Amino acid sequence: MTLATEINNGSSSPEKLLAPVLSAFWDQPDSWTLETYERHEGYRGLRKALAMSPDDLIAYVKESGLRGRGGAGFPTGMKWQFIPQGDGKPHYLVVNADESEPGTCKDIPLLFANPHSLIEGIVIACYAIRSSHAFIYLRGEVVPVLRRLHEAVREAYAAGYLGRNVLGSGLDLELTVHAGAGAYICGEETALLDSLEGRRGQPRLRPPFPAVAGLYACPTVVNNVESIASVPAILNKGKDWFTSMGSEKSPGFTLYSLSGHVASPGQYEAPLGITLRQLLDMSGGMRPGHRLKFWTPGGSSTPMFTDEHLDVPLDYEGVGAAGSMLGTKALQCFDETTCVVRAVTRWTEFYAHESCGKCTPCREGTYWLVQLLRDIEAGKGETSDLDKLNDIADNINGKSFCALGDGAASPIFSSLKYFREEYEQHITGKGCPFDPAKSTAWADNHKEVTA
Amino acid sequence: MTEQISLGMPQLPAPGYPADVRARLEEDARAIVARYPDSRSALLPMLHLVQSEEGHVTRTGMAFCADVLGLTTAEVTAVATFYTMYRRKPSGDYQVGVCTNTLCAVMGGDAIFEELKEHLGVGNNETTEDGKVTLEHIECNAACDFAPVVMVNWEFFDNQTPESAKKMVDDLRAGRTVEPTRGAPLCTFKETARILAGFPDERPGAVEATGGAGPASLVGLRLAKGEQPHRRIVHPRGETSGQEGE
Numbered sequence: 001m002t003l004a005t006e007i008n009n010g011s012s013s014p015e016k017l018l019a020p021v022l023s024a025f026w027d028q029p030d031s032w033t034l035e036t037y038e039r040h041e042g043y044r045g046l047r048k049a050l051a052m053s054p055d056d057l058i059a060y061v062k063e064s065g066l067r068g069r070g071g072a073g074f075p076t077g078m079k080w081q082f083i084p085q086g087d088g089k090p091h092y093l094v095v096n097a098d099e100s101e102p103g104t105c106k107d108i109p110l111l112f113a114n115p116h117s118l119i120e121g122i123v124i125a126c127y128a129i130r131s132s133h134a135f136i137y138l139r140g141e142v143v144p145v146l147r148r149l150h151e152a153v154r155e156a157y158a159a160g161y162l163g164r165n166v167l168g169s170g171l172d173l174e175l176t177v178h179a180g181a182g183a184y185i186c187g188e189e190t191a192l193l194d195s196l197e198g199r200r201g202q203p204r205l206r207p208p209f210p211a212v213a214g215l216y217a218c219p220t221v222v223n224n225v226e227s228i229a230s231v232p233a234i235l236n237k238g239k240d241w242f243t244s245m246g247s248e249k250s251p252g253f254t255l256y257s258l259s260g261h262v263a264s265p266g267q268y269e270a271p272l273g274i275t276l277r278q279l280l281d282m283s284g285g286m287r288p289g290h291r292l293k294f295w296t297p298g299g300s301s302t303p304m305f306t307d308e309h310l311d312v313p314l315d316y317e318g319v320g321a322a323g324s325m326l327g328t329k330a331l332q333c334f335d336e337t338t339c340v341v342r343a344v345t346r347w348t349e350f351y352a353h354e355s356c357g358k359c360t361p362c363r364e365g366t367y368w369l370v371q372l373l374r375d376i377e378a379g380k381g382e383t384s385d386l387d388k389l390n391d392i393a394d395n396i397n398g399k400s401f402c403a404l405g406d407g408a409a410s411p412i413f414s415s416l417k418y419f420r421e422e423y424e425q426h427i428t429g430k431g432c433p434f435d436p437a438k439s440t441a442w443a444d445n446h447k448e449v450t451a
Numbered sequence: 452m453t454e455q456i457s458l459g460m461p462q463l464p465a466p467g468y469p470a471d472v473r474a475r476l477e478e479d480a481r482a483i484v485a486r487y488p489d490s491r492s493a494l495l496p497m498l499h500l501v502q503s504e505e506g507h508v509t510r511t512g513m514a515f516c517a518d519v520l521g522l523t524t525a526e527v528t529a530v531a532t533f534y535t536m537y538r539r540k541p542s543g544d545y546q547v548g549v550c551t552n553t554l555c556a557v558m559g560g561d562a563i564f565e566e567l568k569e570h571l572g573v574g575n576n577e578t579t580e581d582g583k584v585t586l587e588h589i590e591c592n593a594a595c596d597f598a599p600v601v602m603v604n605w606e607f608f609d610n611q612t613p614e615s616a617k618k619m620v621d622d623l624r625a626g627r628t629v630e631p632t633r634g635a636p637l638c639t640f641k642e643t644a645r646i647l648a649g650f651p652d653e654r655p656g657a658v659e660a661t662g663g664a665g666p667a668s669l670v671g672l673r674l675a676k677g678e679q680p681h682r683r684i685v686h687p688r689g690e691t692s693g694q695e696g697e
Binding site for chain 1: 486487488489492495496498520535552561562592593598599604605606633635643646647648649663664669674
């Protein structure tokens with residue numbers, strides 16, 4: 001991509017490439033409090049929203065071009081518009097805070113440092129879709145975040161942003177924080193709804209979609225944390241400001257999470273379309289003395305990339321055109337010390353463990369993938385196993401109710417595409433040629449000797 | 452011994468809670484049910500609640516949930532066994548979970564888990580003899596930029612090494628105060644389960660403990676504000692770079 005290269009060479013100044021909005025005041029003392037949030041223009045977007053009619057508000061969010069930050073990239077305003085109005089049924093907003101996709105680590109730090117951005121977004125969204133009860137479904141395994149959500153909700157009720165007649169608008173709104181109990185599948189929106197109804201978290205067949213028959217069979221919007229938390233800034237600063245960032249089809253800012261064998265892992269908030277090369281260039285690159293081998297653009301369920309893809313614009317279209325998905329922008333980077341067979345085996349064990357068991361291809365397929373991969377990793381595989389892996393993944397992909405099965409197939413397909421030789425090495429060499437000790441965070445720290 | 456062999460035969464109904472415990476839990480249950488338009492939605496928090504009473508989800512706890520919510524024990528059992536956070540056997544005061552999903556595993560989680568198993572003399576999902584520590588490996592806990600991560604009673608212990616993790620479990624077993632890198636000073640597993648049931652942590656200072664965002668959460672912001680030198684050290688493909696520092 002010559003154009004991208006030119007841009008890269010022209011400027012990799014972090015001040016120009018990054019755009020902290022949600023993370024703009026995470027470094028302030030008591031960043032999670034209502035007081036700090038209000039001092040940073042908090043709840044101003046809500047006041048602007050309440051001055052509009054709900055239908056105009058939905059149209060405004062739609063025109064901003066905001067797309068879902070939970071992985072699929074569905075336009076947020078369009079999701080809101082699908083809620084039938086005047087149907088006499090209660091409407092619900094359910095925020096998906098079940099962040100569990102391997103590699104994904106954006107919503108949890110966002111909620112820990114700035115929970116009010118979510119709450120403000122919830123009030124705006126509920127006003128738009130005429131909902132008087134919203135839920136935050138938070139994964140249970142993050143108690144520090146749960147504490148701050150409990151506190152932020154308490155503050156918001158006390159300040160009149162929740163409860164009866166919010167800011168004199170006539171909107172009555174209850175907000176319930178609901179802690180899950182440990183199940184990756186509950187990040188899938190219909191499984192999440194079943195779980196919130198007090199059942200096993202198993203995906204539902206669609207249609208009907210949640211917009212028609214969601215929570216308690218009522219019209220329901222399910223949005224990711226970051227999507228909803230982005231709405232207040234759009235209202236406060238305007239949709240033109242929002243669309244001035246990113247690309248036409250992927251406007252705005254978002255959180256990129258850099259992790260793994262990089263010099264500076266962490267959160268980088270930037271306009272959509274930044275490249276991994278730009279992020280690495282500004283943050284110190286890979287850890288000293290090592291080079292990038294493979295990475296995921298958006299969590300383990302998105303097909304992996306290699307160092308050939310450093311200049312792929314990280315927006316919905318760019319990553320899609322390069323054969324993967326933007327997903328959750330979880331940029332897990334692995335260097336040359338990492339065995340790709342080990343990485344894929346572990347991810348596949350995860351999918352097998354987390355498969356809810358409802359659909360046969362996923363339940364049985366992930367089980368057999370794990371058996372084959374463990375054998376290959378241990379040097380007990382046969383060359384024909386590689387075709388078998390591909391075949392089983394093909395029998396899972398697209399053949400189950402939800403995307404967990406597709407996610408399980410992604411690492412298999414993509415690793416076989418880019419690293420088939422490495423699989424073959426395990427088979428012909430009857431073992432793994434890598435030393436896991438060299439991959440650890442402390443491997444290059446020579447002062448520390450572990451037994 | 453025949454009593455060691457489970458034939459999967461139906462068991463007698465579980466005994467109920469003592470009257471005073473039941474009265475107290477019923478009051479909590481009413482508060483939970485009141486949060487939802489439909490009472491069945493209270494089931495997950497109520498399972499956390501009964502876990503906060505006994506440290507794991509017992510047949511008594513499940514029967515209580517069924518009774519309060521008008522469900523069958525089979526319906527409750529089906530839910531309780533689906534979710535990994537509900538323990539099904541007595542366990543320790545401190546649940547030490549080592550992330551061994553791919554990224555943490557590669558970054559050292561596998562080594563930490565192996566060394567902790569050896570150090571504590573327990574296997575996965577087993578408890579030390581003193582009843583203090585239950586060790587298990589866990590899946591991705593949304594803190595990959597702090598890898599390798601260990602969770603204790605679901606508080607974050609970031610950027611761990613085998614040494615730091617071994618010291619931490621030693622401190623837990625010796626009754627010394629242990630503080631996470633992100634989260635509040637540790638309470639017991641039962642107390643944690645009560646927060647998960649939706650009852651806010653009332654301990655002074657618990658909400659603000661360990662301050663705002665963790666260090667990794669701030670690296671992008673600091674770069675954008677020009678507070679960290681713009682570094683160019685290693686190119687992703689490993690070419691040598693002439694530009695170090697600014």
